[in-house]
Amino acid sequence: MKKERKIKKKHYNNLSTGFINITNHGYAFVHINEFQKDIFIPKNKTNRALEGDLVKIRFSFSKKGMKMEGEVLKIIKRKTKKFIGILKFDIQSKYGIVHNHSIHIDILVPMKKLEKYHHNDKVLVQIISWPKKFKNPLGKIVKVFGTSGEYKTEISSLLEEYGISYEFSKKIENEANKIFEKKISDMSFRKDMRDVNTFTIDPLNAKDFDDALSIKKLNFDTWEIGVHISDVSHYIKEGSLLDQEAYSRATSIYFVGGVIPMLPKILSNDLCSLQPKKDKFSFSYVFNINKKGKILKNWFGKTIIQSNKKFTYDEVQSIIDQKKGDYYEDIYTLFLFSKILIKNRLKNGAIFLEKVEVKFHLDEENNPMSLYIEKNNEAHRLIEEFMLLTNRKISEFVSLNLNGDPSNKLYIYRVHDEPDFQKIFFLKKIVEPLGYFLDLKNIKTSINHLLKKIKGKPEQNMIENLILRAMSKAKYSTKNIGHYGLSFIYYTHFTSPIRRYSDIIAHRLLYHYLTNKNKSEEYKLKTVEFYEKQSQHCSNKERLAIDAERDFMKYIQVKYIKKFIGKEFDGIITGFTDWSVYIDLLSFQTEGMVKLRDIKEDSYVLNSNNYTIIGKKKGKTYHLGDKIKVKLINVNIEKKQITLDWISNVK
Missing domain, CATH: 2.40.50.140 (Nucleic acid-binding proteins)
Structure with missing residues (x-):
């Protein structure tokens, strides 16, 4: 108490600034950094502030001297004046109401300005004034998305909320068309691998084929395997309008029933996509491997390939199960090697977390008709292991095997830090009453053991989600700290350049090192700060995309469950x-x-x-x-x- 009285005397009626957090009930809190405290703001003292606004407040101790209270004196900066909400008509009122569940108060729009709008429209409304005699702000409708709850309405309003571009500008489309129409350039520097059995394995509805696998038996004990990745960086020149647009988006976003691509479809689904029976440019990792799974020789470079066949995961799984079908021998050999790779990865300490995915069948109007759970099968794991291997080997090559200047080690890594101990301790406290054990001294092995134990149990999904929450978030960085979850010292993202800008960066840097064109402006390295900024941007955009995808999935789930x-x-x-x-x-x-x-x-x-x-x-x-x-x-x-x-x- 003595300490609190001192603070009270010294800081009575202090002024400060902070961002306001307003509850649905109207009262609020403002966090003051100097005290590391949240100041309580009563409902009648928020002074027209809205959620997230930067405000100036006066604060003091309450009469009892135990709690700090304040009032908003001034709104320094609005977080935003635009809100997405549902338009409601009240015939007896002069105003329509726009309700947004993220702010505590409705926005009023004069009825005379609502002639072309409808009850239950989802709209973007902008606050234009807040007269002193009004309890609610006044606004105008900037955009209408459609009837609330409909697929097109929800997806377009979600994109607006997250600031995601849906369409490409005419300039970007024109640049993409010019690239598409351009004649094939000199191929003398490319390794010709069109005569090797090659195929893609993807989901049924996939159109953007980033990767292909090739396999050739060299002798009774040795195979040559190629992992071929679309050579997107050949077409997207650094600094071009198209490159700037791809960087801005940084990732493709996959919604139930659709995709917002990072690149225009003429590139993502056509020119860059490794379609069957067509000559395609790729950036490849080619290696020799013996029957024990030991890699004998590595090669990295630009290639030209031709995929013999486009497989779906289900088709490949059927070939594995029945031990017959198109390219059976090649596919089954790759499958056996993938099993060795998995075994080695787990032996090295990787966490084996297999999350199931909820999928929906949609009708013609994109309404969810039925739900099914998709699990990773052996065909999925086959592709996954060769992609993991490629990403690891490329980052190892850059980091360990390039001689000369230490700056050669500059690269974009996919890093994953150790988990937060408090979250792991929390996980332990949760699973123990359920009959499970977690050894804090041997976390990885213990988590893998836990994952095996919960398989098929009702609590599996909950515990897997808790494990994921306990883990750090993977991100991109030029500062390599390794990948905790995969137990890789070196790891990058190289295998999906059609849908991830980080992979385009990885391609450009690798090609720079392979060709050693230090004097060429096109291949001149930028500063570490430049690539670190790009890495952070890609990480931020990835997080935004995940949140948007999750948000939209929740909408589909809720819409589907309504019928029950x-x-x-x-x-x-x-x-x-x-x-x-x-x-x-x-x-x-x-x-x-x-x-x-x-x-x-x-x-x-x-x-x-x-x-x-x-x-x-x-x-x-x-x-x-x-x-x-x-x-x-x-x-x-x-x-x-x-x-x-x-x-x-x-x-």
């Missing part, structure tokens, strides 16, 4: 807050919510450890991972929320 309102399902408890329980619906691999106050069997409160709830009357405790039977009672497509009713626990 009133039905009962089994679930697993995945999280708690002060007022709710989150439950993974096992049939749908998505989360719903039960409000604590709605659990009728007792009055439950969150335990101080934050991962159990306990009944006040009967003392019954529920843990994360416990099995629960619930009823689906409501779905909010706009908020992407699923509300459940607690039926009983499942023994």
Whole structure:
């Protein structure tokens, strides 16, 4: 208390600035860095601030002297004046209401300006004023996306929200067309591998084929294997308009039912795509390997290839299972080598995390009709292992085998730091009540053991998600720290240049080192700072794409599950807050919510450890991972929320 009184006396009625966080109930908090404290702002003292605004506040201790309170004096800078929301008409009012669930207050638009709009339209609204006598700001509609809840509406509004470009400008399209129409240039520097059996293996609906595999038996004990990656950097010249656009996007974004490509389709789906029966330029890793899986010789360079056949994963899996079919001997040999590569990787300490993916069949109007779970099969792992090998060998080559100037080691790495110990400790506390063990002294081996134990169990999805959350986020950097999850000292991304700009950077740098054209301006190295900035940009754009893809997937899941309102399902408890329980619906691999106050069997409160709830009357405790039977009672497509009713626990 003495310490707090001193602060009170010294800093009474202090002024400060910070970003405001406003709850749905209207009260707010502003974080003050100098005290590392959140200042409470009462509902009536937010002074027209909106979520995320930079504000000037006056603060002091409350009357009891225990809590710091403040008021907003001035809005220094709005986070944004534009919001996406649902337009609602009230015939008796002079104003239409635009509701946005991320801010605590609705925006009013005069009815006379809403003649061409409809009730339940999803719109982009801009705040134009906030008169003192009004409780709500006034706005104008800038853009209409369509009827709320429809596929086209939701995807276009999501892209607007995330600042993602959907279409390419005419200038970009024209540049892409010119590249497409240009005649094939000199091929004398390319290794001709068109006479070697080569094929692609991709998902059924894939159009952008980044990679192909070739295989040739050299003698009874040795094979030559080629991993051929589309030579995108041959077509996309550094600094060109197309290059600037690709860098800006940095990645293709894959939504349920569609894709927003990094490159125009004439390049991504045609010129650069390694289509069958066509001569294609590639950047290749070619190596000799013996039957024990030992790599005897490596070669990196530009090639020209011709894919003999386009396979789907299912077709290759069928060939592996039945031991017959097109190119059976080649495919089965590659499959056997992939098994050796997996074994060696796991022996070296890699974490073997196989996440299942939720997929949907859509109708002609892109409504979700049915759901299915896609698991990685042996065909997926075949491709994955050769891509991992290529990415590892290329980064090793740059880092270890290039002589001369130390700057030759400059490269773009895919790095993955060690996990946060507190998150691993939290994971341990969660899994132990479920009968599992985690050895903190031998984390990787213990996690792999845990992953084997939970396979096929109801709690598998929850625990796998907790493991993923405990892991650091992989990113791009010129500063190599290795890849923890894969247990690789050197690793890069080289194998998907059609859909990742990071891989284009990796191609350009490798080609610079291979050709040693130091005097040529085109191949002159930039500074470390330049590539580090590009690395950070690619990492940020990747995170944005993942968030957008996840957000849209949640919309599809919620829209699909709506048809099951009133039905009962089994679930697993995945999280708690002060007022709710989150439950993974096992049939749908998505989360719903039960409000604590709605659990009728007792009055439950969150335990101080934050991962159990306990009944006040009967003392019954529920843990994360416990099995629960619930009823689906409501779905909010706009908020992407699923509300459940607690039926009983499942023994």
